[in-house]
Amino acid sequence: MALPHPLPDELAELIAGRFKLLAEPMRVKLLDRLRDGEVSVQELAAAVGTTQQNVSKHLGALAGAGVVGRRKEGNFVYYRVVDDGIWQLCNDVCGSVERRLGELRELLAG
Numbered sequence: 001m002a003l004p005h006p007l008p009d010e011l012a013e014l015i016a017g018r019f020k021l022l023a024e025p026m027r028v029k030l031l032d033r034l035r036d037g038e039v040s041v042q043e044l045a046a047a048v049g050t051t052q053q054n055v056s057k058h059l060g061a062l063a064g065a066g067v068v069g070r071r072k073e074g075n076f077v078y079y080r081v082v083d084d085g086i087w088q089l090c091n092d093v094c095g096s097v098e099r100r101l102g103e104l105r106e107l108l109a110g
Contacts, residue, residue, distance in 0.1 A: 038080040
């Protein structure tokens with residue numbers, strides 16, 4: 001689907017908000033871990049090397065934006081990605097960054 005040009009202000013705000021959401025490295029790490037499927041807060045904290053409180057804070061932001069969903073089972077809370085569009089965005093950005101990093105490495109080596 002083609003985006004309108006010029007972008008309406010409301011759409012520009014939403015797009016900027018999505019990028020702002022992903023501007024935090026911890027959120028990128030959490031999303032990367034969630035690629036494998038649903039995971040508990042405790043497992044995420046261990047996987048990314050931070051506290052459950054820190055993980056919960058970032059997951060709250062992702063949930064508030066509609067990117068992740070949560071499910072409670074007993075004393076555990078499990079998160080999963082519910083907006084699959086986030087993968088395309090991550091793939092596009094990561095691919096671009098990876099290409100640029102390769103170019104920079106070539107410049108430094110040459």
